[in-house]
Amino acid sequence: MIDQGPRDAGQARELAKARAALYRLLSRVFVAKPTEELLRGLKDKEMLDALAAYEVVFGPDFIAAAEEQQARELAVEYTRLFFGPGPHIAPFESVFVRGEGEDRPRLWGQATVEVANFYREAGLEMAEGVTPDHLSLEFEAMAALAQAEADKRVEGDAESAEQLLAMQDRFCREHLLRWVPALCREVDRSSESSFYRNMALLAQNQVRTQCGENDLIC
């Protein structure tokens, strides 16, 4: 049964907050190797339960492993997966998506330019020296918009909040949805680590949810 929307303003606010937090987490996971704190946090009971709702399940090996060792191994895995040397998955939209007039996807190609233009339109400002269409940055943009939406809901400015929600939907549909599923497949294929496979799955599920491909029910 398709459910028509949040029951009340309070829930809409909580949902926006939740989205902001989840996007921030996803942004963090793909920006650098995990820290011990991050791993410990993910193994928290509440977190594991919450993830299970998205069918993201960590095995007992992952949960039992000592974080210090695990962080070291995942640092190597992060670099191998996303930097190389050798075949790797460059986590940029423009590596996955071919722009109009491009014969094949081009890093810092048309997709990058479109993402940069979206940020400018949305009034989001990038730090110097970052690449607009890096997976982390796209999630960070979603987090910023979701947070702004939550703030507006707190202020009671429902109209601005709805606009900000619409911007999230649009950015997700026009960008993240175009490539996160493909990235998720690649990670699944290339990584032995349940950490990155699960995080990619989480990313994919959330992107689908934002775009209305998954159902949020009461």
Next chain:
Amino acid sequence: MRTISRRDFIKLGVASAAVMAVESQLNPIAYAAEQLIEGGRSVNRTSGLPRSFLPSTCMQCPAGCGIIGYVEESHLVKIGGNTKNLSNQGTLCARGQAGINAVYDPERLLKPLKRVGARGDGRESGAWEEIEWDQAMEEVTGALTSLKSEGGSRKLVFLTEDRFEDDLGTRFTHAFGSPNAIGSLSVFGSNKAVANQITWGADGDMPDVANSKFILVFGANPLESNPQYVGMARRFINGLSSNQAKVVVFDVRLTNTSMMSNQLHYVNPGTMGLLILTMANVIMQEGLFKRSFIEKWTNITPEELAGNLTQYTPERAEAETGVEAAVIRATATEFATTEPATTFTDATLSSHISGVQNERAAMLLSIITGNIDLRGGLCLPRKFDLVEPEPAPPVPAPSALSNPPQFPLASQQVGVGTFKQIKDLVEPVGVLITHGVNPVYSNPDGGMVEDVLRDETLIPYHVAITPFFTETAEYADIILPETTYLEDYNIEVRSSPELVPMVGLRQPVIQPLKETRSFYDIATELATKVGGGMEKYFDFSSVDEYLAARISRIDGLTQIGGLDYLKQHGAWYDPRSRPDYGAYQKAGFNTPSGKIEVKSQQLAEVGAPILPTYQPLTFMGQLSERDMVLTIYDTALQTDAYTANCMWLSEILHDNPVWINPKTAEEMGIEDGDTVKLTRPSNVGEAKERSVTTTAYLTEGIHPKVVAMANGVGHTAFGRIAQAETIPYKEPPKVLRDPNTELVWWSERGIYKGKGVNPKPIVPISLDPVGGGEAWNDMVVTVAKL
């Protein structure tokens, strides 16, 4: 489709927030949510002030990237990338963003200065007096007019800045009646240009790295320094990431590029030419060459070429280059059997006495494998031609300075030797104008350049046109404070790494600061005041008329508004055009034979080897145990003499300790951080200075017989940031107090502290006999602990 309950989702959010709350090392990707507004208006995050933005072109290095200047209340607050510039497509390097530091440099010259003390005295010495523009122009006009009236027009020497397409300086010089408008390319690497020109009729190349499957790099470093820097680095990374190209680097140093490559092989210094020709030999012997291409498009037969190359056996190469014969064979084979593949070189390979030969050898690899001007291969450069507005001044007959007779093939001029020629009285000088250049810092044997500039019998009058008080401006008689590139107009064309020609505009993103004037205004006013016929070449109603004339033959652009379009968008290229690979098949190559001249009659005429040949460096066999080869490398943070007074850049790169291999250091008893002295042996060339002192930095990232220092630091003028001085000038001559200059924390010398040292003055002038470019990388030094 999956379902998830809102309650669970909120729980996930809460748990995520909890993780992020304890996550101590949150990487500051620093995505700042600007005040969110609709409709594409930009506002300041803190003040809420509206911002305007204007596109222009970066000049912090020769690449000419597209920029956008963000301005709040007439103040430039940020420089971003212009996505409409095909070369950089919105990316900028640190130098581009630090352009703000150049405009608001507290030590910028804001009023004309006249020397009242001795030549060469520093700014704070009391040797300088501020004067009004009227007086300054009158004095310069006086010097030029009297030169002209004595019939000495040809005694004007104008040193132009190649970083800016300084065509207006050339126009001025020719209009005045002098041929001596001399560029600085030969200081930075004209040997490559000459080699390319002789071989395939274009003065450059453009490896199509984004589409290549195998990139063979000889000493080049596109990820840190390249004439198309950001645009080329972008395409290089592109080739690596989305095309999974294999990259093999041969170098003497671990560069950023070699760190991203599949293999790095150290090569004994000065032997790269041998290594390359050996690979060519392997390809010919193994029959891996493209016969049809060689037969149709070169002026040599495969048999003749193969016969000539047999002398370069992998075993000989292993002994001389230090690269295993097996590696040479395997690399050559993989290069020849992977399609498409390209070689990649820049000025480093050709900064040798045999530079032209080295570059021609590298081209040979792409030629015999047929990887010429095809997708993913070594391509010809593509560039728009600009128009010299009518009436164009006639070009005066060449002089020994403008076209030194011993370098007939060096059409790019041989400015690196100009000061030596002046010293040797080859041609007399009446007035010297230096525009933007800083030869005291940039040239080899800078001490000799200083001596010449100090000598009033050699240089009777010196006008420096510059925004900054540089090492060279110190030797001026009068300094005209020019605008920076951010307050000035020009049309900028470069060979585009995207292989589609593009044109960019430089326009003022802010109004000229205080009393500074653009070069256009200075040149036009001087031409008008000097008169005598030269004024008619500067009779433009405005700078717009001049600029519009420059682009008047770029058809697609003029149809959509020409200059107005550029003012709005900053750059133009035909959006429908695609790289026209293989255009030579219709028109042939722009060489006497219409083919690629593997055998060069032009070289025969100047007595140089007609085929690509390895010429061992004479000194290589004679290196003693303690002799090392010095290489001076460029970084992505400083551009030679031009950027060190930018706070944001010098904060990162201000020192240049010398790289030494730990094995070598151990033999010499040198430890990390020791103070060491680099001295040129007395039998290696002539230069006034013989030694520099710096700190040792031990690293495996360098060949054991090579030492390396970064270029771009170690200034003795230019400003307190460049000179790492925290102490304000005594009696500050109207120098603003500035929070940046108070923050110079690296004044004290120590590891990674101190202002570094410029090693170039100890390098003798040593020119490739064909290319006329400096052989920077043939420099021998001994290293000793102090």
